[in-house]
Amino acid sequence: MQESKRQKQVAGLLNEELNAIFLRMGLTMMNGGMISIASVKITPDLYDARVYLSAFQVKDTNEVLKTFEEKTKEIRKELGARVRHQLRSIPELKFYIDDTLDYVFKMEELFDKIKKEEEDKK
Incomplete structure (x- = not known):
């Protein structure tokens, strides 16, 4: 099912505000790496x-996820203060690790390996 225009607008607003909140709270650098928001998806009811x-x-993504889950209440409170005039209710936040970047690196390694094997055969 495709996202509605309102879902996209709210997701964009949340993305923008959460980025600012993460910067203020110092959540962008953890475990020797950088954390950023890949995307925000919101349910049709906006809850x-x-x-x-x-x-x-990042060395341990599970630890990062645990940190965000522990700070969810604080992040949601800050988000509520920032968007209270734009949204009737502040959505419940659930954090997930986006592993598409890891997938891209693995695919590139496989393509390089295949390319090298083909060159060795020639």
């Missing part, structure tokens, strides 16, 4: 938001 985090050069 639940899935925040996909991109972790670059």
